Amino acid sequence: MKKSKEEQIRLxxxxxxFPPLEVVIPIxxxxxRGEKELSNQLHDTDVFLANGLxxxxxxxxxxxxxxxxxxxxxxxxxxQRFEPVELSESRFSLTVSxxxxxxxxxxxxxxxxxxxCDLVCSAGSKAIAETILGQxxxxxxxxxxxKGAGKCKVVFTLGRKNESH
Amino acid sequence: xxxxxxxxxxxxxxLLGGILAFILFLSNATRSMNxxxxxxxxxxxxxxxxxxxxIITAGLMFTHGRFSELASxxxxxxxxxxxxxxxxxxxxHLGTRLLALRKAFLxxxxxxxxxxxxxxxxxxxxxxxxxxxxxxxxxxxxxxxQGLRTxxxxxxxxxxxxxxxxxxxxxxxxxxxxxxxxIKRMVDAWEGSTSFFAERSETRTSLQSDLRSSVTILKxxxxxxxxxxNIATEVSQVLEEVGTEVSKIGxxxxxxxxxxxxxxxxxASTIRGKYxxxxxxxxxTPLFVNLMILPQLSEGTTQFFQPIISATSSLSVMGILFxxxxxxxxxxx
Numbered sequence: 276m277k278k279s280k281e282e283q284i285r286l287x288x289x290x291x292x293f294p295p296l297e298v299v300i301p302i303x304x305x306x307x308r309g310e311k312e313l314s315n316q317l318h319d320t321d322v323f324l325a326n327g328l329x330x331x332x333x334x335x336x337x338x339x340x341x342x343x344x345x346x347x348x349x350x351x352x353x354x355q356r357f358e359p360v361e362l363s364e365s366r367f368s369l370t371v372s373x374x375x376x377x378x379x380x381x382x383x384x385x386x387x388x389x390x391x392c393d394l395v396c397s398a399g400s401k402a403i404a405e406t407i408l409g410q411x412x413x414x415x416x417x418x419x420x421x422k423g424a425g426k427c428k429v430v431f432t433l434g435r436k437n438e439s440h
Numbered sequence: 441x442x443x444x445x446x447x448x449x450x451x452x453x454x455l456l457g458g459i460l461a462f463i464l465f466l467s468n469a470t471r472s473m474n475x476x477x478x479x480x481x482x483x484x485x486x487x488x489x490x491x492x493x494x495i496i497t498a499g500l501m502f503t504h505g506r507f508s509e510l511a512s513x514x515x516x517x518x519x520x521x522x523x524x525x526x527x528x529x530x531x532x533h534l535g536t537r538l539l540a541l542r543k544a545f546l547x548x549x550x551x552x553x554x555x556x557x558x559x560x561x562x563x564x565x566x567x568x569x570x571x572x573x574x575x576x577x578x579x580x581x582x583x584x585x586q587g588l589r590t591x592x593x594x595x596x597x598x599x600x601x602x603x604x605x606x607x608x609x610x611x612x613x614x615x616x617x618x619x620x621x622x623i624k625r626m627v628d629a630w631e632g633s634t635s636f637f638a639e640r641s642e643t644r645t646s647l648q649s650d651l652r653s654s655v656t657i658l659k660x661x662x663x664x665x666x667x668x669x670n671i672a673t674e675v676s677q678v679l680e681e682v683g684t685e686v687s688k689i690g691x692x693x694x695x696x697x698x699x700x701x702x703x704x705x706x707x708a709s710t711i712r713g714k715y716x717x718x719x720x721x722x723x724x725t726p727l728f729v730n731l732m733i734l735p736q737l738s739e740g741t742t743q744f745f746q747p748i749i750s751a752t753s754s755l756s757v758m759g760i761l762f763x764x765x766x767x768x769x770x771x772x773x
Contacts, residue, residue: 292649294656298556302657305554312663316656380556 280331287327288352291320296375300383300391310390314398321402324349329407337409339367342431345407349399360428368430376421388421400431408433453765457758464754475739478749482730482737485753489727492759496719499770500712507708510701515616517696521623522582525689528593531579534685535594537678538572544671545654557657564654567629567647569602571682574626577609581619617705620698627690630682648686651679711769719766723759726752 278286294316303309325345328334332348334341343362346369350357356373376392400414413432420427473481542565549561576594583591598606613619632646645653658672693699729752733745 289648289652292652292656294660295560295653298554298560298653298657299660301554301556302661306664309660309664312660316660316663320656 283331284328284348284352287324287331288348291323291327293317293320293353293375296391296395297379300379300387304383304387310394314394317395317398318402321349321399322406325403325406334407337407339364339431339433341407342403343367343369345403346431365433366430368428370426370428371420372426374420374427385421389418392416392418392421396429403431450765453761454758457761460761461754461758464757465750473742473746475737475742478742478746479737481753482734482749485749485756486727486730486734488756489723489730489752489759492723492756492763493719493727495763496716496723496766499766500716500719503708503711503770507705507712510705510708511615511617514620514698514701514705517698518616518619519585521620521689521692522578522585525685525692526575526578526582528579528583530685531575532594534682535572535575535597537681538568538575539597541675541678542568542572544674548671560650560654560657564647564650567650569605570629571626571647571686573602573605573609574622574629576606577613577622578619578626580610581613620693621702623689624693624699624702627686627693630686631690648679648683651675655679707769711766715766715769718762722755722762726755726759 294313299313303313328345328348329341332344334344339362343359346367347357347359350371353375354373355371355375357369357371360368360370362368376388376395379388379391396414396416404410404412404414411434413434414429415432416427416429418427419425545561545565545568549558549565552558552561576598580591580593580595583593595603595606609622613622628646630647632649655672655675658675662670662672729748733748737745
């Protein structure tokens with residue numbers, strides 16, 4: 276029997292999970308290495324998920340609307356809370372009010388969190404840019420959430436880095 | 441509303457009722473009353489308590505009826521779950537895989553020095569043990585239903601700690617419907633609660649998701665350190681095998697509306713227990729006191745009985761508040 280789209284998404288998301296940051300960060304910090312391996316693993320998982328979702332949802336367009344759709348499903352499936360802010364032809368942004376980095380132990384310093392936040396977000400945004408947009412894009416996040424601001428803003432912009440700012 | 445919030449609401453309503461009753465008691469006790477007034481108060485409050493007790497008893501009978509109805513419906517379904525989903529070969533195979541997994545995670549737990557990782561492996565070991573015990577309990581219950589006297593399959597392979605859990609879980613199953621409760625608990629422990637109404641704050645992760653997390657960590661460790669044991673593949677296989685079986689059972693449970701029925705039974709059981717005893721304390725006790733006083737009340741004993749009558753009549757305020765709560769609970773069954 277053919278599985279419904281919802282069932283396919285559930286299966287895809289549940290079989291390709293991310294390592295829990297609250298456990299992985301202390302392991303890597305303890306070992307003093309492994310960041311590159313983690314980054315690769317996250318990137319591979321994100322690529323797999325984005326490709327899978329693209330296929331299940333039948334997304335053919337390479338635009339910001341498709342990015343928004345995939346990003347929303349990915350964030351929601353990992354229990355993250357977010358609010359959309361802007362969606363245009365060249366820009367997509369949202370605010371995240373809860374993310375896995377918030378659940379990392381209190382003994383992990385802000386600088387370490389910040390380092391892994393860059394690692395996780397860059398792996399994810401790179402994967403989405405590669406699989407969905409297939410063109411130059413820039414993703415920026417302000418890390419305000421881990422600094423205690425309550426919300427973090429994520430912005431996807433089409434174009435090269437120096438063009439977007 | 442979760443359990444703590446419900447208990448707090450119940451306590452605050454009872455406290456409010458208590459304060460109101462106390463204020464009424466103080467105002468009545470200090471005022472002198474004549475024999476006629478006292479007799480009227482006593483008769484009225486006795487009648488009020490009598491009516492309240494009648495309504496609560498009717499509610500209790502309704503709840504008990506519903507409980508029995510649900511219990512018999514679930515009891516009828518239990519054998520089909522046992523015969524269709526848990527064959528001896530299947531449980532033996534899964535049991536062996538789960539025991540091997542448990543051993544592997546115990547070893548990993550011993551080897552790791554990172555507290556967070558140790559906690560995760562400890563949680564997995566606990567969950568795997570629990571699921572293994574559940575499977576064995578269900579298998580032996582099924583064999584017993586099929587006529588085998590005191591079957592204890594796979595029990596000899598257990599460590600004392602697992603055996604203690606096994607004995608405890610077997611002891612709990614006294615009625616057939618409790619088999620479905622055990623199956624539901626097992627599915628929830630594996631898959632996590634999939635209820636639409638599950639609160640977002642419920643943060644306890646399921647065994648399935650803990651195992652998936654462990655696979656990602658073990659894979660990362662294997663990449664970082666080529667000497668580390670290659671058990672991520674083995675864990676993934678067990679995850680897949682057990683997941684397939686548990687998911688089949690879970691789908692059947694949802695199809696048959698077992699989780700909803702069990703939740704209704706739990707609710708009915710609470711009303712039968714906690715609420716009935718509260719009814720006895722707040723309604724039946726003052727009613728009994730009033731019935732004892734009524735024949736003794738005369739012109740001469742008015743002074744003596746006035747404080748008691750004031751107290752019991754004030755309690756009828758609490759009784760009415762309590763009745764409203766009780767009706768609210770019954771409507772949710």
